[in-house]
Amino acid sequence: MSAGYVAVQWNPYKRRYDAFVCGAVVLYLGMFGFVGKLLFRGEHALSDEVLALRALGSCAFLMLSVVLCIGPAARLDRRLLPILYNRRHLGVATFLVAALHGALALGYYHGFGRINPLLSLLTTNTSFTSLRAFPFQLPGAAALLILFLMAATSHDFWNRNLSARLWKWLHMLVYPAYGLVVMHVALGALQAQRTWWLAALVCACAATVTTLHLVAGSRERAADRGRTSMIEADATAWLEVGRVDEIPPDRARIACAPGGERIAVFRYDGRISAISNVCAHQGGPLGEGKVVDGCVTCPWHGWQYRPADGQAPPPFTERVATFRVRVDGRRVLVDPNALPPGTPVEPAFVEESCDA
Amino acid sequence: MTRAHRRWHWYAWLVLAPLIAAGMFAALAGRGVPPVQPAPASADARARE
Ligand code: HEM
Ligand code: FES
Numbered sequence: 001m002s003a004g005y006v007a008v009q010w011n012p013y014k015r016r017y018d019a020f021v022c023g024a025v026v027l028y029l030g031m032f033g034f035v036g037k038l039l040f041r042g043e044h045a046l047s048d049e050v051l052a053l054r055a056l057g058s059c060a061f062l063m064l065s066v067v068l069c070i071g072p073a074a075r076l077d078r079r080l081l082p083i084l085y086n087r088r089h090l091g092v093a094t095f096l097v098a099a100l101h102g103a104l105a106l107g108y109y110h111g112f113g114r115i116n117p118l119l120s121l122l123t124t125n126t127s128f129t130s131l132r133a134f135p136f137q138l139p140g141a142a143a144l145l146i147l148f149l150m151a152a153t154s155h156d157f158w159n160r161n162l163s164a165r166l167w168k169w170l171h172m173l174v175y176p177a178y179g180l181v182v183m184h185v186a187l188g189a190l191q192a193q194r195t196w197w198l199a200a201l202v203c204a205c206a207a208t209v210t211t212l213h214l215v216a217g218s219r220e221r222a223a224d225r226g227r228t229s230m231i232e233a234d235a236t237a238w239l240e241v242g243r244v245d246e247i248p249p250d251r252a253r254i255a256c257a258p259g260g261e262r263i264a265v266f267r268y269d270g271r272i273s274a275i276s277n278v279c280a281h282q283g284g285p286l287g288e289g290k291v292v293d294g295c296v297t298c299p300w301h302g303w304q305y306r307p308a309d310g311q312a313p314p315p316f317t318e319r320v321a322t323f324r325v326r327v328d329g330r331r332v333l334v335d336p337n338a339l340p341p342g343t344p345v346e347p348a349f350v351e352e353s354c355d356a
Numbered sequence: 357m358t359r360a361h362r363r364w365h366w367y368a369w370l371v372l373a374p375l376i377a378a379g380m381f382a383a384l385a386g387r388g389v390p391p392v393q394p395a396p397a398s399a400d401a402r403a404r405e
Contacts, residue, residue, distance in 0.1 A: 131386040168361065175368050182376050186383035194387070203380055210373045217366040224359060260359035283357040 007155075017086040021093050025063075029055045049108045056101035057189070058201075061181060063094040064147075065205040068178055072216035078288070081299050088154050091174075095144075095151035102144045105137065136188030143180040146173045159282065168283070182206050224260050231333060238326070238333035241265045244272070244350050245330065252296075254287035257336035263323050265334055266291060266307045271347035273307035274323035274334045280341075286320070309344040 008014070032055035040046045046054075070087050074080040110117040110124070125135035150171055153159075159167045185202050229240045241247075241255045247267040254277055255263045262277035264287030275296065277287045284300030291297070295304035295313055305312055305320055312318040319342035324335040327348040339345065357365075 131383065172364065172368065175372055179372055179376060179379075183379060186380055190383055191387060199384060206376050206380060210369065210376060213365070213369040214373060217362070217369055220362050221366060224362065262359075278358050283361060285357070 013082075014086050014089065018089055018093075021090055025059060025093065025097060028059050028062075032058070049104065053101060053104050053108065054189075056097055056104065057185075060094055060098035060101055061185060061202075062205065063090065063097060064174075064178060064181060065209050067091050067094055068174065068209045069212050072212040075216045075219070076212070078299075084300055085302070091147075092151045092154055095147040098144055098147055102140065105140075109137075131187065132191050134187040134191075136184050136191075139180040140184035140188070143177040143184065146177040146180075150174060150177075156281075164280070164282070178209065223254075224256060230258070231328075236324075236335050236337075239263075239336045241274075241332040241334055243330045244327060244332055247272070247332070249352075250291040252287040252289075253332075254285070255334055255336075259336075261338070262287065263334055263336065264296070265323075265325065265332060266296060267350070268294070268307060270352045271308075271349055272325050272327060272332055273345065273347045274325045275305060275307060275310045276321040276323075276338065276341075278320065279303055280318040280320055308347050309342055311342045 029052075033051055036046060036051045036055070067087060067090050070080065070084050070090075074084045106117045106121060110120040113120055115123075121137055121141060125133070125137075127133040127135065150173070153162065153167065153170060162170070182202070190199055190202065230237045231240055232238075239255055239257060241263075242253055244267065247253045247265065250266075250268050252264040252266040255265055255274075257263055262285075263274050264277040264285075265272060265274045266287075268291040275286060277285055279286050279298040279300065281298065281301055281303045284298040284303075286296055286298055286305070289297045289299040291307065292304070294306065296307050297304050303312065303318060304316075305318070308322075310320040310322040321338040321341050322343050322345045323338060324345055325348045326333050327350055332348070
């Protein structure tokens, strides 16, 4: 949440996360170099530069695959949410490793000629119609450009100043970037190196990333299509959310409005309040979060909102839409027409003793 | 996420998944037979001795 900007809002969890990522990258590169030297000996020996190039490239590919798996995996299993919390740092680290790989490739294969290395990269090989001699570096370079744009705008400062919409759009480019990286490897390394395990590894990563997205996505679609029952009363079509006891204390039940937008209906302190399910930060599912210290806390990066008015506690200024609620017997009803973000709404009061 | 975002994600992967699968298949199928490694020149020289 932002009342002002700092480079990184460090906390012990982020430090441990980053230390783990750095350690894992260094360990991977070291192991790759060591095993590479052991496996490729004599006339098959690889130069240090090629070994480093392969280590960095494969490390970036694995990291990008992991980054892309975190989102859908955390949707399928909530226990993985802590990995999502600091995913941004993992994304920036992926860019750094990929950039080292790209820079080394540029210097090693294009740096010793008379023309500018970048010009050489773009113009030397134009066999675009050949599968085996395709200039596979170009999709790699395009992916690197996208990763750069994402890393450069990853800070909340840009999220706010580019507008959440444009920012999200820019960051969705990571999907085409992944496609480009798969192309880079399939047309490059897989053509040159015949080892079955490299092909198997690339296929396994691509299949995992794709399957997780398709499974999580189809679940979301099923939820969007979920049937809602409406009750007409006092000229409002109220949406039936469920029974009071079906909402665990300090948690929410997510209702799906007829247009497909979701509403998070929270129960806390003997009250019921409803706010938009979409966090103002990056659209995290507020209804999957908890009420902590009287505030709804987003499960993705911890932004907070007061349930009764959808406003972040001072000094923060973020707001989300609120909804009118009422309790009929033990049934919870919500008016699916969103009120402007930050509008205070009287909570519905419930007897906490009934659901023991 | 808003409904628009959920849709976008879904259609993006619906397009990307077959593209990646077809691309991998084409790239692997198109590799053909590995080229025969030329014997090192030194081996040639030794054979002639
Ligand atoms: C300017 C951008 C890039 C250039 C010029 C480039 C160039 C290259 C070259 C020349 C190779 C073959 C190395 C060899 O075996 O001798 C290679 C392999 C590879 N690259 Fe890139 N690359 C770029 C970006 C990327 C990015 C962004 C990624 C991933 C995020 C990536 C992942 C890989 C992988 C996984 C390999 C195969 C490594 C192996 O053989 O084990 N590359 N790249
Ligand atoms: S805190 Fe980041 S999406 Fe809610």
